[in-house]
Amino acid sequence: MLSIGQKLTVEQRVSKCVVGIMENPKYVALAGVLMIGDRSVDDDVPTACTDGKNEQYGRAFCEKLNDAELRFLILHENYHKLYRHLITWQHLQKDNPELANMAMDYVINLKLVADNDDNFATMTGELAKGCFDVKYKGWDTAKVFHDLKENPPPEGDSLDKHDWDSAKDMTAEEANELAKEIDEAIRQGAMIAGKMGSGGDRELNELLQPQVDWKQVLREFITETCAGRDYSSWRKPNRRYISMGIYMPSGVSEKVEELVLAIDTSGSIGNRELSVFLSEVKAIAETVKPSAVRILYWDTEVCRAEKYEMHELDNIINSTKPEGGGGTTVECVPQYMTDNNVSPQACIVLTDGYLGGSWGQWTCPTMWCVLDNKSAKPDVGKVVHVNSNLM
Secondary structure, eight states: OOOOOOOOHHHHHHHHHHHHHHHTTTGGGGGHHHTTTOOOTTOOOOSSESSSOOEEEHHHHHOOOOHHHHHHHHHHHHHHTTHHHHHHHHHHHHHHHHHHHHHHHHHHHHHHHHHHHSSOOOOOOOGBBOOOGGGTTOOOOOHHHHHHSSSSSSSBBBEEEEEEHHHHTEEEEEEEHHHHHHHHHHHHHHHHHHHHTTTHHHHHHHSSSSSHHHHHHHHHHHHHHHHHOEEEEEEEEOHHHHTTTTEEEEEOOOOOOOEEEEEEEESSSHHHHHHHHHHHHHHHHHHOOOOOEEEEEEESSSEEEEEEEEGGGGGGHHOOOOOOOOOOOOHHHHHHHHHHOOOOEEEEEESSSSSSSOOOSSSSSSEEEEESSSTOSOOOOOEEEOOOOOO
C-alpha cells in the first residue's frame, strides 16, 4: 500500500493505465488484446518494444511521460499487436527495416491522434518526436512504406522499437496460434463494445469480416481457363458414323498452352508468401497440366524469366531465383510477352497493387492476386485480395 505522497513506480503506472484503457468505452474493444502476452518494464529498453505479442516499456522513458502520454504509448504497442504488424510486414522489414518501422508507426499514430478528442491519450511531450503526417491519413502500412521509399522521409523517428527477430523466430504453429488468439480477442472485444453501446471500432469490425479463400478462387480461375479438353462430346456428333445412321460422340482434343506467373519483386513479396503461392500453383498445375509454367519476375521491367516443363515443377520452389527490387510498373509484363512471342493460356499476377502506372493491356485471361491492399482495383481481369498473414 502506498503512503501519502509516495510516487507510483513505472510498473504501477503502466498497470494503472492499462486498467484505465480497458474501462474507457472508446477502447473497451481492445480489452482482449491488452491481455495477450506479457507486459514488463525494462531498464535497457530506450522507449518501448513489442514482438507482436509481448510488450516492454523503458523505465527512463516512461518516467518522462504523464499518464495521458503513457496511455498513448501503451495503445501504440497494442495496435501493433492488433494489426499483427510484425508478422504481416516482415517482407517490408527485410527490404528496409527503418522505413518499415516508420510506416507502421505513421499508421498507428494517425489513428490514435484522430481518436483523441478528450485528451485521454495524447501524442505530446517526448512522444511528439514520433512519426506523424496527415498526408498518410487513410493509408495502410505498405502504401506508406512505398511512399517513404520514393520520397525522403518527413521529420520524425519511429516511436518505439520492434522486435523483428523474436517475431521471425516464431514457428508456423506459434504464429497461427497467436493469430487465433488475437482473432478471438477482437471478437470478444467487439461483443463487449456492443453491449456497452460504444459503437465499437470500424477497423475492428473490418478485421472480423470473413476472408475470401484465395486458394479456391485461384483454383477456379486456372481450371476454368486452362483445363484441357480431351474428352468425348455428344454435342458434336462423329461425322464418320452419321452416314451410317449411327449417332456417336466425337473426340475433342485441345492443347493447353503455358501458364504465366508474373511476380512483383519491388519488395512487396516475401519468401514465405512466394513459397505458399508457388506451392498452390504447382498443385493446381498438376491437375490441369499446362504445357509449361513460366515465371516472370518484374519491377519496372521483367528482370528474370524462368520456364518449367511439367516434369520440372517438383523443383520450382527450390530452383526459382527471384530478381528485381526497384519500382512497380506492371505494363512491362504484357509488353515482354508481346516482344518475346509468349502467348499463355492465362496469366496470374502476384503483387501488392501499389503500381507506378496503369494496370496494363492484356491479351489473355488475367488473375490478380493482390497482397494486403484492399484498395487496389484492377480495371482488367479478375482480382482476389489476399491477407498475407493468413497465407
